[in-house]
Amino acid sequence: MSYLVGKNLCGGYGGPDILKDCNIEVAKGEVVVIVGPNGAGKSTAMKAFLGMLQMTGGSITLGGEDIMHMSPQQRVRQGIGFVPQTHNVFTGLTVEENLEMGAFIRDDDISGTMEEIYELFPILKEKRFQAAGELSGGQRQQVAVGRAMMTRPSVLMLDEPTAGVSPIVMDELFDRILEVKARDVAVLMVEQNARQALEIADKGYVLVMGENRFTGTGAELLADNDVRKSFLGG
Amino acid sequence: MPEFIDILNALVLMTNYVILPALTYGSQLALGALGVTLVFGILRFSNFAHGDTMAFGAMVTILITWWFQSMGISFGVLPTALLALPFGIALTAMFLLFTDRYVYRHYRGIGAKPITFVMVSVGVMFVMNGLVRFVIGPQDQRFADGERFIFKAREFKDWSGLAEGLALRSSQVITIVIAIALVAALFWFLQKTKTGKAMRAFSDNENLALLSGIDPDKIVRITWILAAILATVAGVLYGLDKSFKPFVYFQLLLPIFAAAIVGGLGKPVGAIAGGFIIAFSEVAVTYVYKKFLIYLLPTDMEPDSLVQLLATEYKFAVSFVILVLVLLVKPTGLFKGKVV
Numbered sequence: 001m002s003y004l005v006g007k008n009l010c011g012g013y014g015g016p017d018i019l020k021d022c023n024i025e026v027a028k029g030e031v032v033v034i035v036g037p038n039g040a041g042k043s044t045a046m047k048a049f050l051g052m053l054q055m056t057g058g059s060i061t062l063g064g065e066d067i068m069h070m071s072p073q074q075r076v077r078q079g080i081g082f083v084p085q086t087h088n089v090f091t092g093l094t095v096e097e098n099l100e101m102g103a104f105i106r107d108d109d110i111s112g113t114m115e116e117i118y119e120l121f122p123i124l125k126e127k128r129f130q131a132a133g134e135l136s137g138g139q140r141q142q143v144a145v146g147r148a149m150m151t152r153p154s155v156l157m158l159d160e161p162t163a164g165v166s167p168i169v170m171d172e173l174f175d176r177i178l179e180v181k182a183r184d185v186a187v188l189m190v191e192q193n194a195r196q197a198l199e200i201a202d203k204g205y206v207l208v209m210g211e212n213r214f215t216g217t218g219a220e221l222l223a224d225n226d227v228r229k230s231f232l233g234g
Numbered sequence: 235m236p237e238f239i240d241i242l243n244a245l246v247l248m249t250n251y252v253i254l255p256a257l258t259y260g261s262q263l264a265l266g267a268l269g270v271t272l273v274f275g276i277l278r279f280s281n282f283a284h285g286d287t288m289a290f291g292a293m294v295t296i297l298i299t300w301w302f303q304s305m306g307i308s309f310g311v312l313p314t315a316l317l318a319l320p321f322g323i324a325l326t327a328m329f330l331l332f333t334d335r336y337v338y339r340h341y342r343g344i345g346a347k348p349i350t351f352v353m354v355s356v357g358v359m360f361v362m363n364g365l366v367r368f369v370i371g372p373q374d375q376r377f378a379d380g381e382r383f384i385f386k387a388r389e390f391k392d393w394s395g396l397a398e399g400l401a402l403r404s405s406q407v408i409t410i411v412i413a414i415a416l417v418a419a420l421f422w423f424l425q426k427t428k429t430g431k432a433m434r435a436f437s438d439n440e441n442l443a444l445l446s447g448i449d450p451d452k453i454v455r456i457t458w459i460l461a462a463i464l465a466t467v468a469g470v471l472y473g474l475d476k477s478f479k480p481f482v483y484f485q486l487l488l489p490i491f492a493a494a495i496v497g498g499l500g501k502p503v504g505a506i507a508g509g510f511i512i513a514f515s516e517v518a519v520t521y522v523y524k525k526f527l528i529y530l531l532p533t534d535m536e537p538d539s540l541v542q543l544l545a546t547e548y549k550f551a552v553s554f555v556i557l558v559l560v561l562l563v564k565p566t567g568l569f570k571g572k573v574v
Contacts, residue, residue, distance in 0.1 A: 073447050082445060090438040093431070100428070101435045105447035147446070 002027045003063055003186045004080075004155045009048050010057035017056055018044045020210045026155065026186040026203075031177065033201040033218065035194040035231060041210035042190040043085070046157055049188070050082050051075050062155065077105055081153030085160045088144035091133030095124050098132050098143050102150030110150065117146040120179055138169035142176065149180065156180060158189040162196075174200050195232050198222050206231060236530050239396070244529040246398040250387070256510070256517040258406045258475055261413035264509030265468035266486065267493035268420065268502055269461045274572070275437035275500035276457040277338070279351030284465060285487035286362035289480045290329060291466025292473045293370045295322030296377045303379065311381040315470055316408070322470065327462035333358055334458050342454075359484075366480045375478040378405065405475040416467055417506060420460070424502065429456060437500060485550070489516065492553040496560050498571025507568055516552045519543045 002025035012018040018041045026032045034042045047053045049060060051072045060068050067075055076082070090098050099117060103110040118125035121142040127135060132143045141161055148156060161177070162170040170193060178200055181187050191197035198204050201218035206227055214227050221227045236244075266288060273281040281287075298318035302308075309317045341354055384407055387399025394400075424430040429452075436443040436453045444450065469483060476482075493512045497504020523541035531537075544551065565573045 072445060076445065076447055084442065084445070087439055087442060090435045090442060092438045093435060097431055097435075100431060101443070101446050101448070104428075104432060104435075147442075 004049065004188065005061045006045070006049060006058065007060075008058040009045065009055070009060070011048055011053045011055035012044070014054050018210050019048060019053075019058075022048075022058075022207065022210060023212055024049075024188070024205055026188045028154065028186045029181060029184045030202045031181050031187045031189070031200055032203045032205070033194075033197045034188070034190045034205045034207055035197065035221075036205075036207035036213070037231065040207040042207055043159055044210070045207065046082075046159055046188070046190055049075075049157060050080065073105075076151060076153075079151070079154040081148035081151055081156045083141075083144045083148045083156070083158045083161060085163055089132040089140050089147065092131060094129050095132055095135070095143055095146075096128040098147050099124075099150050102147035105151060113150055113152060117149055120149075120176060121146055136169075137165045138173065141165060141169075141173055145173075145176065145180070153185065155186040155188065158187070160190055160192055162191065162193050170196060195222065198232075236532075240529040243396055243398045244526050246390075246394075246396055246400050247526055247529070250398070250400045252514075252517050252521050254402070254406055256514045258409045259517065260510035260513030261409050262468050262472045262475065262509075263486075263489055263493050263513050264506040265413055265416065265464050265471070266490040267497065267505035267509050268417070269464035269468070270490055270494045271497070271500055271502060271505040271571075272457055272464070273461050274494070276433060276453060277351070279348045279355065280491070280499075281461070282352060282355045282487065283359035283362055284461070285483050285485070285490065286359050286366065286480075287326065287330065287461065287465040288469030288472070288486065289366045289478075289483035290362050290469075291322055291326040291462065292469030292478055292483070293366050293480075294325045295319055295466060295470045296370065296375060296473070296478060298322060299377050309380060311404070312408070313378050313380045313405075313474055315377055315379075315474060319467065319470055323463050323466045326466045327459045330458040330462045331455060334454065363480065363484060370478075370480070372480055375473075377478065378474050380404065403475075405471075409471045409475055412467060412471060416464070420464075421502065433457065488550055488557075489513075489553040492557040492560075495571075496556060496567055498567030498569035499573075501567070501569040501571045504567055504569035504571055512553055512556060515556060516549050519552050520546045520549050 004026045006022065006024045009019045009022040010017050022041070022045055024034065024045060034045060036042050044053065048055060051070055055068065059066065062078055062080065067078060070078065090101060093101065099114055100110070103113065123139055124142055124146055127139065132140060135143065145158070145161065162173055165173065174196065177187055189197065198218040198221050204216060204218050204221045205212060206214040206221065214221060214224065216224070266284065270281060270284050273284070295315055295318045298321050299315045302314050302318055307317065308314050337354060337358060338351070341351060381404050384402040384404055387401040390400040424434055432443070432448045433453055433456065435446070436448055436450065489512050493508035494505050495508070496511055497506070497508030520542065524537055524539070527541060528536050560567060
C-alpha cells in the first residue's frame, strides 16, 4: 500500500494546466524517481504534493488522509520533508543552526534526531559550527537533506538533489538517500541524472507534457528501448 | 622632539575632543544603524522613518521624564530619563506595531516591491516628523538632570598637573555602558534563542524559513519591537548627550544609513563597526588640530591656521563621501551585506 498517493493530478501556476491527469505513488521504504525531458512537469508534480500549486483536479492522500486542502507548512507538520533544488540551506547560519531550524516546528527534545543526522552525514558533525554557505556543493546538499530530515518525515521529497555536483559527490548522495530509505522513509525525487537515479530507484515515472508516459521499476525503465532512446540518450 | 609632558598634553587633548565624543556619538549611531539593518534584513526595505522613530521614542520618553520630574520622582545621580526609558520604549513599540498593522501590512499583503516600501516609509517618516513637532514643538528641549560630570576638566587638571583638562560627562559613560549592554543582549538574543535564530533564518532565506514552519507574522512583530527598543534608546542617549531637537534627528538619518551600508546592510556587526567609522571620521575631519600640533611640533613649525580639514557645518559631507566611496568600491560593505 502506497503511503503518499497523488491521483489524477491536474493543476498549474494559475494559467493552463501543467499537470494533466498525472498519477504518482510512493510507499515507505521505497525510492521513487520522476524523470522526463525539460518542461515535462517533474518539479511541478513535486510542488503539487507540497501544496505550492493551484490544483484543478485530482486527490492527494498521505497515509490515507486527504491533505489536498492543507498549506505547505501544514503538510510539513503532517510528515512531508522537502529539499528544494536551490537556496535549500540557510547560508549565514551554522550547520547545527540549519538543523535546528529544520526542527523549528518541534517542541520536544531534538538532540536525538540531530545525532541521527550526524550519524547519517558524518561530515556535518565535523563542520557543525561552520556556516553552511562556506561548505562545498555536496556538503551543502547534505545539510539540505539533513535539515528536511529534522522533522522526522515519513516522506522525503528531493528536487534534483544532484544538480550541479560532481559525479563522485552524486554517487555519495545517492548512497545517503538509500540509507534514508532504509529508515523506512518514502523517498520521492526528481532527477536530471536519469540513468543514475533509475539505478537506485524502486520505481520510476517518466513524465512527458505533464502526463505519465512510462511507469515501472528502475530496472524495467532502464531496459526499455523506448525510454532509453527518448530520455536516457540511447 | 617634543617633551614627554607635551605628548601627554596632546593625548589628553585628543581624548577630550576627539576620542570620547566620537566613542559616544559612534555608540549612538551604532544603535541607530542596528535598527535600520535589522529592519532591512527581515522586512527587506530601507526604513527612512527610523530617524523620526528615534525622535518619537525620545519625545515620548521626555514627556514621561517631565511628568516624573513634576511629581518629584528622580533617579538620584542618574538622569530621570533612564527611569522613563522603559515606558518610552513600550509606547514606541506600540506605535510601530500600529504603523505596521495599518500601513506596512497592506503592502506585504499585495507583495509590493522594496522600492514601494521605501516610499511608504518616507510617508511614515513625514507623518512621524509632523506628529513629533506638533506634540513637543520644533525647538530644542533639554531634559537631562542628575549629576552632569563624573569629573570636570578643572578637577582633572588639579589631579594630573597637566595644562590640558579632561572632562568625563556622565552622559558619555551612560551612552557607552548602555550601548554595550544593549548590543550584548541583542547578540545573545539573535545567536542563542530559538526566536533569534529563526529571525536570522528568515533574513537569510525567507522561503526556506516558511517551509520550516517559521511564523512570518511573529518575526515581523519582534523585528518592530527590537527596532523600537534600539531607536528609543539611541534617541534618548543622543538627546541626553546633546539636546533634543526633532529636525536634528531627521538629519541623523544620513550618518545612520551610511553606517549601516558601510558595515553591510543586514549585518548587525557591520552596523556597529559602521557607526564608529562614521563617528570617528566625522569628528576627526572637523576637529581643529592647531593646538594638538603646537604640542607636538617644534616651535618653528607651529601652524598659523586652524588646521581644520572641514568646517563643522559640512560634517554631513563626511557621511556622504564615505557612503559614495563604499558604494563605488565595495557595495556589500565591510561585512558582506546585501546590495540595495
